Amino acid sequence: MAPRNGRKLTAAVIGTGFSGICAAIKLEKELGINPQLFEISEDVGGTWHANTYPGAECDIPSHLYSLSFELNDTWTKHYSAQAEIYAYLRRVAKKYNLYEKTKFETEIVHAEWKEQQQQWLLQWRNTKNHQETGSGYYDILFAGLGPLRVPNIPSEFAKFQGPIVHTTQWDSTLDYSNKRIAVIGSGATAVQAIPELRKVASHVYSFQRTPAWISPRDQFTYPSLLKFVFRWLPFLMRLYRIFLYLQHEMYYVSFGYHNSFLARRIQAGMTKIVAWRLKRAGRPDLIPVLTPDYPLGCKRIAKSELYLEALAKPNVTVIKSGVSDIKERTLMDKDGNAHEVDILVLATGFDVQGFTGNLDIYGRNRMLLDQKWRKDFPKTYKTVTVHGYPNFFMLLGPSAALGHNSVVTQIEIQVDYAIKCLKHMVRNNLAALEPKESAQELFSKNLQKDFNGTVWKGGCRSWYMNDAGEIYGLWKGPIMSFYWALRSPNFNDFIEYKKMPRVHL
Numbered sequence: 001m002a003p004r005n006g007r008k009l010t011a012a013v014i015g016t017g018f019s020g021i022c023a024a025i026k027l028e029k030e031l032g033i034n035p036q037l038f039e040i041s042e043d044v045g046g047t048w049h050a051n052t053y054p055g056a057e058c059d060i061p062s063h064l065y066s067l068s069f070e071l072n073d074t075w076t077k078h079y080s081a082q083a084e085i086y087a088y089l090r091r092v093a094k095k096y097n098l099y100e101k102t103k104f105e106t107e108i109v110h111a112e113w114k115e116q117q118q119q120w121l122l123q124w125r126n127t128k129n130h131q132e133t134g135s136g137y138y139d140i141l142f143a144g145l146g147p148l149r150v151p152n153i154p155s156e157f158a159k160f161q162g163p164i165v166h167t168t169q170w171d172s173t174l175d176y177s178n179k180r181i182a183v184i185g186s187g188a189t190a191v192q193a194i195p196e197l198r199k200v201a202s203h204v205y206s207f208q209r210t211p212a213w214i215s216p217r218d219q220f221t222y223p224s225l226l227k228f229v230f231r232w233l234p235f236l237m238r239l240y241r242i243f244l245y246l247q248h249e250m251y252y253v254s255f256g257y258h259n260s261f262l263a264r265r266i267q268a269g270m271t272k273i274v275a276w277r278l279k280r281a282g283r284p285d286l287i288p289v290l291t292p293d294y295p296l297g298c299k300r301i302a303k304s305e306l307y308l309e310a311l312a313k314p315n316v317t318v319i320k321s322g323v324s325d326i327k328e329r330t331l332m333d334k335d336g337n338a339h340e341v342d343i344l345v346l347a348t349g350f351d352v353q354g355f356t357g358n359l360d361i362y363g364r365n366r367m368l369l370d371q372k373w374r375k376d377f378p379k380t381y382k383t384v385t386v387h388g389y390p391n392f393f394m395l396l397g398p399s400a401a402l403g404h405n406s407v408v409t410q411i412e413i414q415v416d417y418a419i420k421c422l423k424h425m426v427r428n429n430l431a432a433l434e435p436k437e438s439a440q441e442l443f444s445k446n447l448q449k450d451f452n453g454t455v456w457k458g459g460c461r462s463w464y465m466n467d468a469g470e471i472y473g474l475w476k477g478p479i480m481s482f483y484w485a486l487r488s489p490n491f492n493d494f495i496e497y498k499k500m501p502r503v504h505l
């Protein structure tokens with residue numbers, strides 16, 4: 001694409017998970033921009049590099065949970081384990097030479113839009129020695145930080161006088177065998193970890209304030225013949241992906257509106273399945289404990305064919321409460337029972353509020369994004385751009401995740417939108433683009449309105465929701481509506497910055 005002031009545009013991409021990888025590939029493919037990637041850890045993969053707890057898998061089928069331009073005929077199972085998804089992302093990163101474009105073990109500590117230069121100034125430091133290691137100016141900034149990155153470590157657990165492990169910072173050097181392990185939390189992570197931990201532990205105490213809805217999972221291994229067919233007839237693999245996509249879109253239709261006839265029927269069916277599974281496992285007494293009292297889908301539905309069965313085993317105790325107190329290695333439950341354990345596992349999810357973690361992003365007039373987004377509803381324009389932050393593209397930030405389908409598709413739609421904005425900028429010889437405040441206000445207002453009546457506001461608490469009870473983590477509808485909203489930018493909704501004479505840095 002055309003150069004800017006006689007030079008090529010420069011772009012920084014923070015993060016090398018699905019978001020960063022997708023953005024970097026498309027920047028190069030579509031705009032000829034050779035991006036600089038920054039990665040806090042020592043390898044690519046983002047969430048699929050970080051989360052190595054036992055049982056870590058993806059509950060969205062891999063033929064759907066992958067990049068549409070990098071289909072993979074070798075997926076071994078319908079739902080892949082962490083290691084296979086991580087290997088896939090490493091392969092893609094290698095194929096597109098992203099390793100050589102990435103500064104690893106490098107944390108961006110400060111990003112600031114410099115109005116004079118019309119560029120982003122980034123400052124970074126090495127994550128090992130915490131020394132400031134560099135800074136640089138970039139025309140474009142993509143943030144692929146991942147909303148589920150900063151572990152939520154509730155302060156009350158600090159009193160525990162033994163090893164404490166958060167699932168996203170799994171300590172594989174610890175010996176878990178024959179230990180008494182307490183697992184706090186019952187979200188999608190705990191649902192995957194408990195069946196594996198139970199196999200090695202002498203006893204697992206599962207503290208559940210709020211049980212999750214558990215749906216049986218249709219896990220299977222792909223036969224070699226099918227992999228062969230996918231390899232040589234890739235259009236069949238694409239058709240299969242479309243089928244999976246449509247199947248998952250139907251989940252939105254099924255439970256998106258919990259008061260609908262269909263949603264109520266499905267919830268009644270799911271209640272029976274939970275009861276049947278626990279009876280079959282010989283623990284009908286757990287039925288009232290493990291049947292949620294909030295609508296199906298309000299929190300993420302966890303898919304597992306192992307979890308309820310694991311909770312029914314003799315070496316697992318389900319405690320339907322949080323922890324009321326901790327004395328040395330003894331956890332007190334709300335009924336006053338004491339449980340002495342050796343290891344405390346926190347499957348307590350993530351601190352999503354603010355969405356940018358400890359990264360300070362300053363826009364025009366030195367507005368700190370984290371401060372704006374922590375205080376009020378995190379407003380964006382079409383989930384990708386933000387008023388006050390020119391040439392800034394947020395991936396899988398506020399209002400962009402899903403509770404029913406693959407977020408990888410969301411990421412691709414967001415990246416395509418950003419690329420269209422950038423093409424417009426280059427074509428019109430602009431220095432920068434930023435959404436108008438009025439457009440952002442209207443978008444955010446409609447977004448909130450459209451959540452009314454949906455299951456996500458159905459009376460539970462989840463990471464999708466901020467303290468004010470607004471849904472800030474999710475897109476409001478099916479992927480199709482996301483695609484439609486972002487299919488083509490309306491440039492009347494943007495402030496266009498003309499180029500200023502170049503400032504020599």
Ligand code: NAP
Pocket residue numbers: 057058059060148154184185186187188189190192207208209210300322323347348349350461462463
């Ligand atoms: P989560 O869904 O936010 O669940 C956190 C759990 O910790 C909840 O059960 C919560 O209880 C409990 N908790 C938090 N603070 C607590 C405290 N102080 N005392 C007692 N309990 C406490 O977190 P997650 O399970 O890690 O899942 C987060 C998200 O990651 C999922 O929604 C999903 O998007 C993603 N994920 C995806 C997959 C996949 O297969 N694709 C797998 C794992 C995770 P309350 O509910 O009572 O607050």
